[in-house]
Amino acid sequence: MAAAEVSILRDAVIYLGAAVVCVPIATRLGLGSVLGYLIAGCAIGPWGLAFISDVESILHFSEFGVVLMLFLIGLELDPKRLWSMRRPVFGGGGLQMLTCGAALSGALYYLGLPWQGAIAAGMALALSSTAIAVQTMAERNLLAAPVGRSGFSVLLFQDIAAIPLIALIPLLGVVEDSGEPLWVGAGKVIGAIAAVIVIGVLITPRLMRLIALSRVREIFTAFALLLVIGIAQLMSLAGLSMALGAFLAGVLLASSEYRHALETDIAPFKGLLLGLFFIAVGMSIDFGLVFAQPQMLAILVVGLVTIKALLLALIAPVLDVAKQQRWLFAALLAQAGEFAFVIFGVARQARVLPGDWEALLTAAVAISMAITPLMVLAHEKLAARRASKQSREYDKIDDSDGASVIIIGFGRYGQIVGRLLFAQGITATVLDHDPDQIDMLRRFGFKVFYGDATRIDMLEAAGAAKAKLAVVTVDSLADSLAVVDVLQKEFPHLKIVACARNVRHWFELVERGLDKVERETFESALRTGRQALEALGVEPYEAREVADLFRRHNLAALQELRPHFHDEAKTVALEKSGQRQLEENLRRDREMREARRKAEGWH
Template structure:
């Protein structure tokens, strides 16, 4: 490809993505749908200019974005927190795969000519959901730490583990019908265990030592490359062991979760993750063969509808069985209704081994791509149904005793929340705080702080603690989207309650006020004003003059500080 062709392809892709993502965000269905549609437009199966014919290679390269996403999630998931999710991971996750796989397999056996074994393999493959889509949507909505968000992630984690045995048994359904026996099973198990131990050892001892040295030398480039090297090493080790690349990245992230450089690691990785994740969704859109869809429109539409319906019903019933409220069960079931990116891998392996033919492969890829395409609409529909369902007693947290209820409630007990709490304590004003970080809650409670575990974006928790009795709620959570959800739910249930909120910037402040916040402060601008005022005072400028300047700068919603668009 010539340099001019590369420039044109880049220009064509960026223009297309800008338009489709802008429209999809405007319609309120998130950026993922826009990226998928952009992929369809620039793909080889659509009329007009084509970005590349090497769709599979592009998708493999862009999977690095999924890997980095799982690495960042691992950084937030300390081993102790993962252990508390074992019931959802091994219980709910395993049952979802088994029951969805059996029912979808039965449908595949009935609808297409194939053996029962191959149908079951296809059923288990389509039972897996998309880690990339689900996590991206949860992050965009600020619900990754919610009750249904953590449970959905637990199911996805079990599905990532399930890829290993599914790939291992695929050769059983080929004409030979036997597994390769050149390496004894015990040696394979030992090799896998050794690779996992190697990743943990590198992440626990070698990487922290290198990061410490480079941070001390202020060598930012070496710091960033060491982080990337740790991720690539974990991915290589897991891929070499026959495991999921995403699982290796998650394991490395979790191993580094106790590092004092965790925040800096996140800041360095986030930009690369965002770009590559977007490219991955574009590549998935490019995989959709419109010719196959046009040749068998009703057949593929039936497959998509039945498979998504089966997954919704199975997850919904299992969620209820595991004690989730109906509202969260609806959210989970619609969120996990699509088939996942590992389906591309499993169907590809099955075609190479002769387990399935080209027609079944093409239909399978089309079904997976279309279910991904429909995911934003399914999530929207699930949210609408969940809003009408009773919340029940499915709480994301603890309920304080009646005697411990305080007039001031703090949502989020990070840096800002702790400062506010200290000021209240010094003024002898009782408060109670909620945070979804289990380790932080335990640590602060040992210090005598009145802090409880819970996510205040959950309407069930707000009702259960009787939030209406409070005089004031202070929202200090980091994520702007999470803050908006907290404020919105509080004002929906208790419209007369005063809510003060922390905002990242003026735009976030306007959004919080729009959703009902009584008062919001853009912390970045206020910190800048404080720095500027102290600078002027140090230069012997009169305090009255400085105060007058601050008042002028704050006037009309910081108009003088915010550049006009």
């Protein structure tokens, strides 16, 4: 075996071994997986056990994890939804960049950087880490909450703003003339973006359909990776951000029927590469510099985090972040981001950052990323302590409530269930993670509490040990399944009634043994169908019979699909067969009713 192959295998064993040891320990201690990866990187890097020395190459490779993450985020945002977010994205994100960039630039100029370097470094430090912030929010089920949506809007603007920022940095310094006219560079940018749009809208859906027809799942996975890698490479050749290109491709494919298949195939690679990225960030911390200039580094880290946190808390009301979550919003985004590494490199080439400033700022960025999980954890501890002191102001969740039902998720669906129970005098404890929703419902007399229902201590405080029933009406499919898993493992006596967002969600819940699962819109859609038939002149009894037949057939088809729902090809084949069978049943039933009507004059 060649020496290079041995080295690759050795490095892979080191990365995986460090992650397997450090991440579970950090998660067990409540520190989160991100900090576990960072600790692993510090341990095996040049200033730890020195198992790995070529940190820069690993960091460049692992940035592909960020690219995959932004592609998956883009898949969740169709263009209509992105347009609907224009105010928080461009308004709130732009305000954050301007305020934080100006304040940080002024502070760095005061510390001795020339004004050109201060502006470049200040704007770079104003960018937050999409990888760490999104991962931290996902671990705490915050992405669907208002604070998560606001945080994501700011991060999205930052990712977009990073591209012109990288392009403008050379104008502050001195760079060697590449001999390329400005219009050529602009043409490359426009051409790359146009190519991504053509690939995403015209070419990719047709290719995915052909590949799906081949029924070879691994080829579909290979194509999904090829798509992201190819677009990232195309954007890189044009001098643009690979992450932005991947995000744009994801947005263009968000309305595609293959969206869920792409998410499923890419998610495992994203997780591994993101973990490698965090390990590489941990390895990049220059502890020699930390020990050589501890005071300056401490000033940079503390100043960076403090200035950003204060300004983020101040602009949080503009982004409609609830008062109780403004410091959480600040803690999530107070760090500097991965784009800062790229901008510092461009600034060095343009001779904007003198002396040791690049190394000092790089170390400050890495340390700020590392302490983000600790800041969020500290906020959670302080919030819990503050909540315990405010027990007189708010009702306390305890077993004395005697609630026999816990309703988890109190959106539109959960509210109807709750009101029906309350009208019958049935007490219920409601858990939700939207502070604005909670405040509004409390004003109308509902007993609603803020809490993450995947946390065992929160469920215990809500009386899960003594309750008889849990009603799970969480909007997010992943969160719903996580809640059900915790309830079944920790409180096996609880009966569980759940709503499903779609057929796949229904399959997942039924596979977990739940026998009381209702799809959110199924019955209301049937009722609408009956009314449509009646409006077209169909007799009411006949419309009801058609709806009942459809219901029976649909439920029977779901039961037939259950053993195969992990097999996409088999599922598609059975669905087509089921559709033909339904059409035949409806036709036969209609003919039978027509014959009975003519023979008996029956209405």
